Amino acid sequence: MDVRTVCLGILTIGEATGYEIKKMIEEGAFNLCVEASFGSIYPALSKLTDEGFVACRQETQDGRPDRKVYSLTDEGRDLFKELLVQPPGEDKHKSDFMFVSLFSALLPPGHMADLIDQRIDWLKREKEMINDVIEETDQKGAQFVQGYSQALFETAIRYLEDNRKLFEAGSEPAARNGVSREHGMAAS
Amino acid sequence: MDVRTVCLGILTIGEATGYEIKKMIEEGAFNLCVEASFGSIYPALSKLTDEGFVACRQETQDGRPDRKVYSLTDEGRDLFKELLVQPPGEDKHKSDFMFVSLFSALLPPGHMADLIDQRIDWLKREKEMINDVIEETDQKGAQFVQGYSQALFETAIRYLEDNRKLFEAGSEPAARNGVSREHGMAAS
DNA sequence: CCCAACATGTAAACGGTTACATGATTAC
DNA sequence: GTAATCATGTAACCGTTTACATGTTGGG
Known part of the structure; x- marks a missing residue:
């Protein structure tokens, strides 16, 4: 499952920043399915934004770095539903x-x-x-x-x-x- | 686990060709740990040969293509033992x-x-x-x-x-x- | 005082897959 | 005849990781 699809999936639950998505992947249920680092998450979100599948709202916080809150567009939701019904790949257990x-x-x-x-x-x-x-x-x-x-x-x-x-x-x-x-x- | 190490491991069991190694990985017990295709197995074996960790004996068969039978050298066996005691990486379950x-x-x-x-x-x-x-x-x-x-x-x-x-x-x-x-x- | 958490991003390196090239033999 | 098995190898491509760059706040 590629990072792109995982980002879309997580955003169906609610809006999130790249940083939060990373945490959800490494500490959450998604840990069972995938892994991803910043180096793949941030470019994926940028690309999805360019393509119109997610929207990005910039939030300025004081004391903390600015954050970009991503949310799914209607097109993004449709795309995700299409991706979901594709036949899933085989499980890969690397131990x-x-x-x-x-x-x-x-x-x-x-x-x-x-x-x-x-x-x-x-x-x-x-x-x-x-x-x-x-x-x-x-x-x-x-x-x-x-x-x-x-x-x-x-x-x-x-x-x-x-x-x-x-x-x-x-x-x-x-x-x-x-x-x-x-x-x-x-x-x- | 990288292809290199897997090849060494398989060769501790006995000599084998690249083709046979591939089969062992996709149909055998190694299926649980790793995957690998020809595109990674053949170069790995070549490199291991260059480095002196495996030896290669060419066999001519009639009716069948020539085969290169690889076997572990003493250095290869030592290397493998060293690699084996390195702390293993975490299991990765991608589903x-x-x-x-x-x-x-x-x-x-x-x-x-x-x-x-x-x-x-x-x-x-x-x-x-x-x-x-x-x-x-x-x-x-x-x-x-x-x-x-x-x-x-x-x-x-x-x-x-x-x-x-x-x-x-x-x-x-x-x-x-x-x-x-x-x-x-x-x-x- | 330093480390962890918060937050984003890029470029190089890496490991691996996919597709291609080649070609005989056997089984359906 | 055509698909599968045997058998090796390379080059282009791809997704991801790693390392780097930057900067603040709060806790031990």
């Missing part, structure tokens, strides 16, 4: 953790258990964050997404907690008999 | 489906239920694919990843099957008289 796990045999003893611990902590934090952000909404879609993500986080946390022991120091292979464990890799 | 779901209120009636059906089918296919690919391994890491992904797929499928009804034609707003319909989705 360094999973990749490293596949090669746990090459890691120093205890490393994998540490990684799992860190991951459990991260998952718990992330789960709470999503929960907090969405709880105040009463929209069906948001409720659905929240339930979905909470279910997945719970499963992930439970699985890691249950299987951590596989990688604890005690259960390490212990290739005691002179066989060079460098070779033992032989898949299958 | 167009989730994004669209957040805006289900803007979709035509029935569209959301269709999307969910398609998604359930996709999840089931994907789950089976991962299951088939990894089942023949006896490596701890692969087993762990397989169990993890199977648990997540099951949870996702169950959630979607259980909550599909929220978006069925019958439960569509039908906001004839401005009455709000706030029945409890309560994902508690």
Whole structure:
């Protein structure tokens, strides 16, 4: 999902500045779908303004920098509805953790258990964050997404907690008999 | 996880051609961690060869195009081990489906239920694919990843099957008289 | 005193995809 | 006959990140 579409989507909820949109993406429900930095958000908003899909109102604040408050135009709303019904792309789950796990045999003893611990902590934090952000909404879609993500986080946390022991120091292979464990890799 | 590292990782399992690496990424367990196309795999392998981290043996076949079989050098194995213990990046879950779901209120009636059906089918296919690919391994890491992904797929499928009804034609707003319909989705 | 939060913006660099070029073989 | 599989490679393009530039206010 490109930054352009995400900006339109966020603006259907209400007007916002580029800065606020960034926060919503990195701390909010949108965190589950996309990521974006200022370097992509600001140009996207400028372009959408040029094209007439969003309107921009400049606000002068004292003590604070000026802000540009963007809002959706009718054309923008129409465009977003069109984009929404396009067949969505496949989910892309990119997990360094999973990749490293596949090669746990090459890691120093205890490393994998540490990684799992860190991951459990991260998952718990992330789960709470999503929960907090969405709880105040009463929209069906948001409720659905929240339930979905909470279910997945719970499963992930439970699985890691249950299987951590596989990688604890005690259960390490212990290739005691002179066989060079460098070779033992032989898949299958 | 960059293509470079993924290539090194795959080559720790055994030698392979660029073509085979591509297949492993899109049909195998690596599908859960990364994606990559020829346009990134071939240059990565060339560069790794130049740098001495992989070796390349050219094989002439008759009837078939020549193939370049890559294998890991000692330096390559060392490099990979170093890369593996670097702190892994955060998981990135990019889901167009989730994004669209957040805006289900803007979709035509029935569209959301269709999307969910398609998604359930996709999840089931994907789950089976991962299951088939990894089942023949006896490596701890692969087993762990397989169990993890199977648990997540099951949870996702169950959630979607259980909550599909929220978006069925019958439960569509039908906001004839401005009455709000706030029945409890309560994902508690 | 410095850092975080607020606020916008640009240019260069990067990693990757898409499309193209080439070409034999096998299966439908 | 035509599509898929095998097999490699390059160049153009694209979206995004990173780093930089600028400036104020408030809290630790």
